[in-house]
Each structure stands twice: as C-alpha cells, then as structure tokens.
C-alpha cells in the first residue's frame with residue numbers, strides 16, 4: 653500500500669536503513685506521496701545511489717541523504733544534530749535499519765552489534781529526535797520489528813550475548829526489544845501528539861538473510877530457490893510501514909503492533925511492563941541518555 657499522490661505534501665519523514673530493501677521501498681512510497689524524505693545510510697556511495705533511485709522512482713527531488721553508522725552512539729548523536737540543523741520539524745520517523753550477525757561482535761562502544769543496531773539505535777535516535785518530532789506534532793514513530801520476536805529468550809542478564817550468543821536468538825531478542833520499547837514509549841508520550849507503533853513487514857526477500865554469515869547461510873543458499881515463492885518483495889514489505897506512517901485511520905492510535913496493515917497481538921512477553929521498564933533503564937544506561 654502506498655499513500656495516494658499528494659497526500660503527504662508538507663510532511664517531513666526520516667527513514668533509516670533506506671539504502672536497500674524495505675527501507676528503500678518505504679522511502680519511495682513516502683516520496684511518491686509528496687513527502688519530503690530524509691534517508692539515512694552508513695555509506696556515501698550506497699546512500700547517494702539510493703537517494704537518486706528514490707528520487708527517480710518517486711518523481712520527487714525532495715529526498716536528502718544523511719550519513720550515519722547506527723551501531724555507534726556518537727554517530728547517532730551527530731546524525732540527530734545534523735537532522736535538527738537541516739529540518740524544521742519531523743512528522744514521521746521510521747526506525748527500520750536492521751542486521752543479523754552470526755558471530756558475536758562488539759562495536760567501538762563495547763555493545764554487541766545486533767543489539768546496538770536493532771534496538772539501541774531505535775532507542776537513542778528516537779530520543780535525540782524527540783524535540784523535532786514535538787515540533788512536527790501530530791507526529792508518528794514507526795518501529796520495524798518482526799514476528800521473530802516470539803522466539804526471543806530475552807534475558808536482561810544476557811542482553812548482549814555475554815553469557816551465550818546465537819545469531820538468530822540475538823536477532824529475535826532485539827525484535828522483542830523493539831516492541832517492548834514501543835509499548836513503554838507510547839505510555840511516556842501520551843498527550844504529546846506523538847504516536848508510536850510497530851510492525852512485522854512479512855517474510856521479504858532482501859539482503860538481510862544474505863548478510864547473515866554462518867551455518868544458516870550455507871543452508872539458506874541451498875534452499876533459497878525453493879523458498880522464493882514464499883517471500884514477498886520489498887514493496888510488499890514496505891506496505892505496513894507506509895500504512896503506519898500515513899494512514900488517516902491511525903490518527904491517535906499508539907502502542908500497537910501490526911501485521912499486513914492490521915492490528916495484531918504480539919507475544920505475551922512483549923506486554924510485560926516490568927520487563928519493558930527494566931529494558932528502558934538499561935537502554936538509558938547504555939546510551940547515556
């Protein structure tokens with residue numbers, strides 16, 4: 653689903669992970685509907701190529717590129733400052749960038765990479781852009797999660813795989829963290845005119861799994877052609893993000909989880925308020941917020 657042409661004229665949106673996959677398709681959909689779109693990429697060459705492609709596909713020149721490595725808290729702070737310098741307000745923030753890492757790797761902040769990119773970046777970029785979102789209110793935050801969250805053995809004492817690391821489990825935990833964050837943030841933002849919702853985009857053929865190095869990848873390479881008919885394309889994957897970003901039906905709707913443009917019930921753990929509160933505190937500590 654793409655919002656109709658012109659329905660987002662005057663709206664300013666920011667999409668992370670827009671150099672490819674679901675994020676790029678989301679940026680195209682938003683630009684096509686007339687929005688001014690800021691995209692975030694960690695690589696200038698890939699980012700410029702994506703910006704040009706989005707502009708051409710959407711027939712809209714109002715697409716700007718910001719560079720940031722979303723695994724790094726310093727880079728996120730610099731990104732938020734650059735965005736605040738450049739944009740007068742923000743109406744839609746789509747936290748979309750994501751990774752799966754087969755091996756446990758720490759970044760320069762000492763954070764495990766999957767947790768850093770998939771959760772801490774959503775958490776801290778949102779915080780650093782809150783003033784800009786308040787200027788844009790009514791404003792919307794869209795967090796791209798996954799049905800994988802149902803398999804998450806989220807252990808606050810092993811948030812960064814210190815005790816045990818398995819790539820797919822770390823990914824699932826980070827996607828559960830997206831939903832816990834959404835629920836907790838929705839409560840905190842009550843009355844501000846900023847809503848926050850999250851979603852599963854479907855099973856979509858993108859580079860996400862391709863980049864997942866290790867045992868799984870060898871298996872996937874073999875079975876991939878057989879699985880292809882079950883995968884959606886990036887445009888289909890962007891449908892729910894676009895719905896949450898733009899649909900007038902969702903005005904005032906907050907703290908919800910969606911699949912295929914419909915509200916869905918996320919796992920019971922994702923509704924655990926104590927867990928959400930403790931994750932929030934730990935995320936504040938790790939991001940120095």
Ligand SMILES: NC(=O)c1ccc[n+]([C@@H]2O[C@H](COP(=O)([O-])OP(=O)(O)OC[C@H]3O[C@@H](n4cnc5c(N)ncnc54)[C@H](OP(=O)(O)O)[C@@H]3O)[C@@H](O)[C@H]2O)c1
Nearest residue numbers: 669671672673674721722723749750798855856858859860
């Ligand atoms: N594909 C699916 O079936 C599926 C299912 C459920 C949920 N999701 C979720 O959908 C979202 C988008 O995934 P996708 O499938 O579109 O994956 P993708 O094609 O691999 O795209 C991921 C995007 O994130 C960016 N990114 C990764 N690490 C980054 C970093 N450190 N700094 C800045 N940008 C970074 C990538 O940029 P580079 O080009 O620089 O790598 C890329 O643009 C993710 O949150 C994922 O968890 C996907």
